Amino acid sequence: xxxxxxxxxxxxxxxxxxxxxxxxxxxxxxxxxxxxxxxxxxxxxxxxxxxxxxxxxxxxxxxxxxxxxxxxxxxxxxxxxxxxxxxxxxxxxxxxxxxxxxxxxxxxxxxxxxx
Amino acid sequence: xxxxxxxxxxxxxxxxxxxxxxxxxxxxxxxxxxxxxxxxxxxxxxxxxxxxxxxxxxxxxxxxxxxxxxxxxxxxxxxxxxxxxxxxxxxxxxxxxxxxxxxxxxxxxxxxx
Numbered sequence: 001x002x003x004x005x006x007x008x009x010x011x012x013x014x015x016x017x018x019x020x021x022x023x024x025x026x027x028x029x030x031x032x033x034x035x036x037x038x039x040x041x042x043x044x045x046x047x048x049x050x051x052x053x054x055x056x057x058x059x060x061x062x063x064x065x066x067x068x069x070x071x072x073x074x075x076x077x078x079x080x081x082x083x084x085x086x087x088x089x090x091x092x093x094x095x096x097x098x099x100x101x102x103x104x105x106x107x108x109x110x111x112x113x114x115x
Numbered sequence: 116x117x118x119x120x121x122x123x124x125x126x127x128x129x130x131x132x133x134x135x136x137x138x139x140x141x142x143x144x145x146x147x148x149x150x151x152x153x154x155x156x157x158x159x160x161x162x163x164x165x166x167x168x169x170x171x172x173x174x175x176x177x178x179x180x181x182x183x184x185x186x187x188x189x190x191x192x193x194x195x196x197x198x199x200x201x202x203x204x205x206x207x208x209x210x211x212x213x214x215x216x217x218x219x220x221x222x223x224x225x226x227x228x
Contacts, residue, residue, distance in 0.1 A: 004158075033215065042121075042204055042218040043159065056213040091158055095214065102147040102214050106158035 002026070004094050004107035005074075012113045019079040019086070021110045025094030032075045033093040033104060034067060043091060049075060082114045117142060119207050121219025128226050134192040136222045138205035141186065145207040149216070150179065150190045153202045162203075163190070195226045 005024040013019050025032050030051050035043040048056040049069040060067070064082075069075040079086055089111045093104035120139045128134045138148075146167055151159035165172045165179040165188065172179045178191040192199055202223050206216040 006158075031214075035216075035218075042220045043216070045215040045217070048213050048215055056215060059215070093216075102208060102210060103149070103161065103164070104214070104216060105161065106151070108158045 004092055004105055006090075006092050006107035006110050008110060009108060010111050010113070012115065013082050014115050015083055016081050019082050019112055019114075021077040021079075021090050021092075021112070023075040023077070023092030023094075023107060025075070025092075026096075026105055028097055029094035029105075030097050031095040032069050033095075034075075034077050035091045035093065035106075037089040037091060037109075039088070046077070079112075082112075084114045087112055087114045117217055119205060119217050119219045121205050121222060123222060124220070125223040126225070128195045128224065130195065130197060130226055130228050132195050132226075134195045134199065134224055134226070135189060136203055136205070136224075137187065137189045138207075138219050139185075139187045140207050142207070142209070143186070144209045145217075146210050147208045147214070148179070148181065148188050149206050150177075151204045151206065151218075153204065153221075159204060192224075195224075197226045197228050200224055200226050 032049045034046040037043045045059040047067045064080045066078045089109045091109045093106045095104050149164035150162045152162050153159045163174045163177045176193045181188045202221045205219040208214045208216050
């Protein structure tokens with residue numbers, strides 16, 4: 001059973017461009033979480049999605065950031081008009097569909113660098 | 116009230132020694148407390164987790180001690196090895212509609228040979 005997959009692993013964007021990060025949860029998982037880790041800091045929750053629904057987006061910046069988890073395909077975290085402060089590692093986690101939804105398994109992350 | 120406070124920020128332990136990392140919380144609604152291990156350039160990996168109905172949980176060399184009244188929990192790594200050198204994060208969540216994890220700030224552990 002493959003783990004959580006994220007791509008790209010590294011992404012470089014210039015200020016003002018769009019960044020699109022993808023996450024494929026583990027097989028049998030329909031709960032997806034996105035976290036951001038700034039350099040030398042802990043992980044901060046951004047958004048929690050189930051298939052086709054945003055359940056909790058309390059950690060998402062109000063502007064420029066959006067997330068989706070379509071019925072088919074990976075979850076997407078989109079950052080429009082990136083700024084240098086968006087440079088960070090973005091991690092996706094997934095949890096099982098049945099019981100024990102507390103346990104979250106993390107992907108390897110996408111490291112975004114904004115020039 | 117949503118914070119999880121972690122200490123120390125960094126820790127140096129000799130091979131074979133015991134590594135102890137502490138976390139404290141305020142929100143009594145938290146009901147799930149995992150510990151994650153992260154190596155440089157990698158994603159966090161779940162080590163061990165505990166719920167408030169038990170005071171201790173052990174898995175191999177890793178033990179969580181939980182003090183509900185003090186709202187504190189700690190990770191003990193017995194017989195620490197150089198391969199344990201990593202950053203360790205405690206976290207907490209409230210079950211229900213959302214299980215978002217609130218993370219501590221991390222502890223950088225270095226185990227010297």
